[in-house]
Amino acid sequence: MDAETPVRRRRTRIQTEKRELILDAALDVFSQHGFRGATIDQIAEAAGMSKPNLLYYFRSKEAMFTTLIERLLQTWLAPLRELDDIGDPIGELRSYIRRKLEMARDYPRESRLFANEILQGAPRIQHLIEGELKPLVDEKAALIKGWMKAGKIARTDPWHLIFSIWATTQHYADFDIQVRTVLGPDRGGDGRFEDAARYLEQLFLEGLRPKG
Amino acid sequence: MDAETPVRRRRTRIQTEKRELILDAALDVFSQHGFRGATIDQIAEAAGMSKPNLLYYFRSKEAMFTTLIERLLQTWLAPLRELDDIGDPIGELRSYIRRKLEMARDYPRESRLFANEILQGAPRIQHLIEGELKPLVDEKAALIKGWMKAGKIARTDPWHLIFSIWATTQHYADFDIQVRTVLGPDRGGDGRFEDAARYLEQLFLEGLRPKG
DNA sequence: CGCATTTTTGACCGATTGGACAAACGTTAG
DNA sequence: CTAACGTTTGTCCAATCGGTCAAAAATGCG
Numbered sequence A, B: 001m002d003a004e005t006p007v008r009r010r011r012t013r014i015q016t017e018k019r020e021l022i023l024d025a026a027l028d029v030f031s032q033h034g035f036r037g038a039t040i041d042q043i044a045e046a047a048g049m050s051k052p053n054l055l056y057y058f059r060s061k062e063a064m065f066t067t068l069i070e071r072l073l074q075t076w077l078a079p080l081r082e083l084d085d086i087g088d089p090i091g092e093l094r095s096y097i098r099r100k101l102e103m104a105r106d107y108p109r110e111s112r113l114f115a116n117e118i119l120q121g122a123p124r125i126q127h128l129i130e131g132e133l134k135p136l137v138d139e140k141a142a143l144i145k146g147w148m149k150a151g152k153i154a155r156t157d158p159w160h161l162i163f164s165i166w167a168t169t170q171h172y173a174d175f176d177i178q179v180r181t182v183l184g185p186d187r188g189g190d191g192r193f194e195d196a197a198r199y200l201e202q203l204f205l206e207g208l209r210p211k212g
Numbered sequence C: 001c002g003c004a005t006t007t008t009t010g011a012c013c014g015a016t017t018g019g020a021c022a023a024a025c026g027t028t029a030g
Numbered sequence D: 001c002t003a004a005c006g007t008t009t010g011t012c013c014a015a016t017c018g019g020t021c022a023a024a025a026a027t028g029c030g
Helices: A014-035 A041-047 A051-057 A061-081 A089-106 A108-119 A126-149 A158-174 A174-187 A194-204 B013-037 B040-047 B053-056 B061-081 B089-106 B107-117 B126-149 B158-176 B174-188 B191-208
Strands: none
Touching: A014 A041, A014 A051, A014 A061, A014 A108, A014 B013, A014 B191, A041 A089, A041 A126, A061 A089, A061 A108, A061 B013, A089 A108, A089 A194, A108 A158, A108 B061, A108 B158, A126 A158, A126 B040, A126 B107, A126 B174, A158 A174, A158 A194, A158 B158, A158 B174, A158 B191, A174 A194, A194 B107, A194 B158, A194 B191, B013 B053, B013 B061, B013 B107, B040 B053, B040 B061, B061 B107, B061 B126, B089 B158, B089 B191, B107 B126, B107 B158, B126 B158, B158 B174, B158 B191, B174 B191
């Protein structure tokens, strides 16, 4: 039944707490070194416990990873789920971009872990991309297409529009080192996310052609 | 003197050929599994030779990787180097975006290898980012800033503009699996790069706000 | 308290890893 | 032919890996 915990029936308070502790440490290590680059010993040390103790709460390294990434995907897709037909389309897209950028700022580990998995060809989550992500994107693409037909936003490809929002926002988490290095000590500080937010808003709404 | 080959003075024709063969195989394996995920045995098999034979041409796994990524960075930055003040600014940016997208299409292995390294915090190429990439970006950012002052393109942040071009184009190499899965069998075929090119041109030039 | 259950750990194991090394093989110039 | 040099490989090694296991420690419970 339960493939992750050694306990069949019910989950102890300690088990719940320790599992969360381990998952947090595992997120640290996995996001920094990838699945193969991470070792159970590293995760154990980050969690402040012994290796066999980790394997008491998770049956394998793989189990930690899948538990982590399945949970992660949900929070990662939440902003897209909230995209709906209530407000005005431009405002909806603007706040979606803003929320995705905030997630890149506040949850860079999650973004990197996801990026790492996709980079390697998504060997462990391909079924989730097909079964969850694709249907959601198709649904939202249809919504966006409706906005285009109604003349609310410019006509273009909704799928690639979503890709470009993902790419530009997650770039600030996944390529953080490069961004900060290129921006330098002064411009690469905490303010870089506000700069990015301002820039992206202009890019997506106005483009680069001069107004004159 | 030469830290990579076993031969001090000169490089044989066989050495030159075999080193290229190995580097190509190494690019395959490294780009798919990352540095730690790749094994010398995998590279050896991909190159059709034995493991000790590999280590005759490259003193270590690390030597293969650094040789590969240092060379790669040059070709990867070439399109940005070509950005200059000759043509009109809009056309320059448009062709830069097109060339970067073509590179994502034609050299996905290089893109993924680079992305993988940056994701892990660029432990092996940080000096290149500081010493080569940053100065180049600063130089081109100044060029773009001149275009803005001259009213040739809209005023915005040149650094983040460059980031967004990198992010959107490389996304089609690095997140290829996700892109193809989400687009589905029909739209995710070979035509996806033309669709992306059309979309990105509109995004960067016009943005999403309707013209009416 | 005493007993059962849960939690923790030291010791250990087989497999895989990057790499060393010497011997064998191939090639070429004298 | 043969000596010298470049190339290739079988074998081996220490380190590290994910994971097991039995026993000890802690905890909960009557």
